[in-house]
Amino acid sequence: MFLGAVAMNKISTVPNILTISRVLLLPIFAFGFFMESKSGAVLALLIFVLCCVTDYLDGYYARAYKQATKLGRILDPIADKILVSISVLFMASFGMLSRTALIPSAVILCREVVISGVRDIAESKDGYFKTALLAKWKTAMQMVSIATVILASVLESGMLAGIGEVMIWGSAGIAVCSGFIYCRRMIYR
Numbered sequence: 001m002f003l004g005a006v007a008m009n010k011i012s013t014v015p016n017i018l019t020i021s022r023v024l025l026l027p028i029f030a031f032g033f034f035m036e037s038k039s040g041a042v043l044a045l046l047i048f049v050l051c052c053v054t055d056y057l058d059g060y061y062a063r064a065y066k067q068a069t070k071l072g073r074i075l076d077p078i079a080d081k082i083l084v085s086i087s088v089l090f091m092a093s094f095g096m097l098s099r100t101a102l103i104p105s106a107v108i109l110c111r112e113v114v115i116s117g118v119r120d121i122a123e124s125k126d127g128y129f130k131t132a133l134l135a136k137w138k139t140a141m142q143m144v145s146i147a148t149v150i151l152a153s154v155l156e157s158g159m160l161a162g163i164g165e166v167m168i169w170g171s172a173g174i175a176v177c178s179g180f181i182y183c184r185r186m187i188y189r
Helices: 002-011 014-034 038-064 070-093 102-126 133-155 158-187
Strands: none
Touching: 014 038, 014 070, 038 070, 038 133, 070 102, 070 133, 102 158, 133 158
């Protein structure tokens, strides 16, 4: 009984609840795309922004209130990767991205898979894999670029869509650089 209460206490920290809520919001986010309407795009945008806010808040609460847990260190990057991957796939599938924007989108998805493997190996060796500052910037740029592309769909703005796609190219570049840093760090451990 006591061990169950301790385990539940670690799961029920504010950061972990925020991270889990981000994952639970994803079906509503997806539903917005499948509505294939302006109101659906608005729903997807609002849920995406809410997910981005929870991503910021879970990190803030974990640091500020010393509520970082091993579970949170595992779940948070997984939730981010799922959110970004689903967003990129759905934007491509529902015609929000040009064909050329599929290139950086593929780079982003491949980087996420590779770094997940690198993170798993590193954590199995010594239990912790610190997130690089550049990777935090990558995540922020990806989230802003995705929100920009979805907003462009809501506003039916080709100019804003173009800006979002340029930002996706930029975030793919940052993704490659941060991925290289992680791989290098893993090799020289």
